[in-house]
Amino acid sequence: MVTWGTSPEDVLPITAAVPAADDFEGGKVGAAQRSLDYMDLTPGMPLSDIKIDTVFIGSCTNGRIEDLRAAAAILKGKKIAVDRAMVVPGSGLVRAQAEEEGLADIFKEAGFEWRLAGCSMCLAMNPDQLAPGERCAATSNRNFEGRQGRGGRTHLMSPAMAAAAAITGKLTDVRELM
Amino acid sequence: MQKFTQLSGIAAPLPLVNIDTDMIIPKQFLKTIKRSGLGVNLFDEMRYDDDCQEIPHFVLN
Secondary structure, eight states, X not given: OEEOSSSTTOEEOTTSBOOOGGGSOTHHHHHHHHHHHHHTOOTTOBGGGOXXXXXXXXXXXXXXXXXXXXXXXXXXXXXXXXXXXXXXXXXXXXXXXXXXXXXXXXXXXXXXXXXXXXXXXXSSSSXXXXXXXXXXXXOSSOOXXXXXXXXXEEEEOOHHHHHHHHHHSBOOOGGGGO | OOOOOOOOSOOOOXXXXXXXXXXXXXXXXXXXXXXXXXXXXXXXXXXXXXXXXXXXXXXXX
């Protein structure tokens, strides 16, 4: 599952296509059109054709040790095909455990930045921000307009799916890499 | 305590569904513990253009 819009409810299977505003009813028609314009997506385009610039794994949401294990299992021995990728453990304890288990090395060898626990790119209150138009595969919990930086475009997904997107440079069905 | 039945005031229509918290006030303006002074950034991203000038057709401008 990945999000295509600017609310966590705007979600579809990775095998689906970008919806059209007319697929919705009532006030949702205008909301969907606004989302499509903001996200710069064309209805009917397969979600798996959407190119990604940045991958953000972790923060308080989806930064558990299990999440890092799931992402590292996909990334092991691979290199990222995106401009930048970062992983932010959910806590200092998780970070220490991930280093002990060798997960940190897998992330770093793949090209990820191995960051300290914190909010990072979840909410753009610090220098970790998207530029206008930059598109991000994120495991955080909000994809609102401007959430990761003014004009930034966020697709929410699981840690394993974000890892898959990092390897291919586009939204990807992680099952194809397993 | 008086029962709340009616609120009178000036309404500003904003016909959108899912008006989220980042629209109401972007998080970069929430680095305060005061309860005042936040109004100038209400709906900031819809209200001002890239040069921080008011967008005339936005309902609060």
